[in-house]
Amino acid sequence: MNTMENELELATRFEHERPRLIGIASRILGASGPLGAEDAVQEAWFRLARTAEPEIESLPAWLTTVVSRICLDALRSQARRDSLAEQLADRLDEAIPGPEEQAQLDDSLSVALLVVLDTLSPAERVAFVLHDLFGAPFEDVAAATGRTSAAARQLASRARRRVRGQAPMVTTEADDDAGDATARAPRDVVLAFMEASKGGDLATLVKLLDPEVVMTSDDAAAAMGSPALKLGRDEVSGFFNGKAKAARFAMLGGEPGLVWQYRGVVQVAFTFQLRGGVIHAVRLIGDREELDRLTA
Template structure:
């Protein structure tokens, strides 16, 4: 069809399709989900159809900004749903993701592999620990070269603050990629550190998978779980004694916890919008967990140097 005979919508559709691969790549890397990325791109198309773009000199930049804002809203909505679950009580952490969010999409392994190839393992390790604005600033600047001034407009921050967000995310990615997070935290190195990490990793996998038998095997007969006042105020039991009680607490849970090095050891951390909420400090002896301390004190958590590890 001759260009002169194209309708406005046909013009828009043609131009939009030219930008679709980049837009989907942006959304995919920010959201970590192929299905969510498709939803974000579709919403961008609907907004384009409703908008007057006659004064837009750079349609690609305009569309990237729109997709960025949509993705940011989706991230915030996702985080808000998790925060609601947290506020309902710490016990929510021990339910499976499916039980807590029955309408959530099941991750497609093929899509996860595609994402891993496109952004690297290190980013996947830390992506869910970043706050929405921090995550978007890093992806748009470091992976797509968008100027901080433009990103600042999307996340409603100053360019300087946006630069700081991206820098903080970059440090986490580099630490995870090099393995320096454990070394710098003084954990996970040497034979004893590697054994401790293996035990906590196995515990995390068994908890997520609902493998009660493995959990019981990993727990010492006299294991004790204790909670500080902050964690107890969130709904955690002040103390549980014995492998059956402790395993029952974690069985099928820990879906959002991340393996981490902190405070000179290996444990788990649950973060909300990039901010640690609870640290699970493990004590391991002779290949078994002898104690788990659930720590939610905000001041203490903010003082920690936390390095998230691959599990």
Template structure:
């Protein structure tokens, strides 16, 4: 086997891990693939005979490529001064909680990607590398060009933001019931989840059973431009739109109320609000104008 073939085989063995790392950094499968491919190009052009830990070397390269890509698309400039968030104590010497970090690391999903997208590039890199891939702060420091203590502080700030967002996101998956004269009835969260399941399965009859016969579906102008119907009336018409549809929204809290959100590249694109009366969905609102909408996706 030639050196090039050995290197290619070695790289392929690391590719899944490198792609996972880059995806968590970038929130886009396509960009993650680009970052990994760029890393292979750099590897194939480098002298690696003196590299003792090739996997660690590749991790560093992918992290740097992903960081550059993330910085290039960020509209807001990053403050390179190591400061804490307003009103929060400086805790760079505070010990990390391994159990807490493990819980956060296992919470990877669309919701976490949305939260990560609110971080600065350096914060995101420090959190992803340390909390999800166990990279030491000494190595992270060389990537972000800061001290190990500053790299620890970046991860700490990111961790606090994720912690603040996670409880809200998790409540979206909890069933909420309305108390009626005859006992508890299905609430929005239950119906939203059941609606999602029936839609994915193409269960026409199940969808019909959840919808009020006179249900109204309305979409905002931006959603209409994306190809969504402006208005539909009647359970049959609404069911035909959603039954068997190749979509993948997730349960969410939309302005504090249970609903569904479809996200792409880690960013919410469409929000589905449900109006429920007497255990049935009477209206669905589809929104693509989400700038002022508070969304917490279920992790």
């Protein structure tokens, strides 16, 4: 294959990755970040074009790392970062994408999540976006942030706690109808969620979910058909309504959760984070190493 054919093949492979890379860059940088997502991805192409391709073992992983580092460097070099309280009103307006941006960002990404992501440190932001939203393994997170895998896990965990701690909690009439949810033990909430899911009890599912609930799937779970991201009561309750018929209750890492097994082996674990007696985060895990750790 001559040089021109090699360049054409490389460009074709890059264009195949472009939508995913734009999604990653959009979430790391935010709607009003120091660099545009398209610019970050284009810079990755320039770097790829200058790199000898035989040195790259996995092009998708290489591009993920390069785009993440470009975004991370842009965030770190940003000269001035006002406090969230001072810019919240402006950021809410700016975070609403236009028609073209919307196609790139994924319709399910809420303005609220963008605002919360803006409160994370650059490294936390990269870790959360790559691992929790795109299901990237911690090895890729480590490469993108320049940390060890263990440190990358800590970054993602810290980011996850901050995102969950700052996500807005809204009280609605549906919450009031559910009774004193805050008095319910996490085990009871998860069991009620499982039964409502199996039975197609949409009304109960809605009452058990935070209005801003976030559901994510890791790469392995997504490969089995789970959506990478669902946001809000309507999307999450709609996904689980009438499903999870084969799920069973299990303690996962000391916390109540659900598992789906095949021939006696856990294939997917469902972990839940509660606040105020309702579920505000659901994570679907298919990664074998993490499953073994959770079910040990």
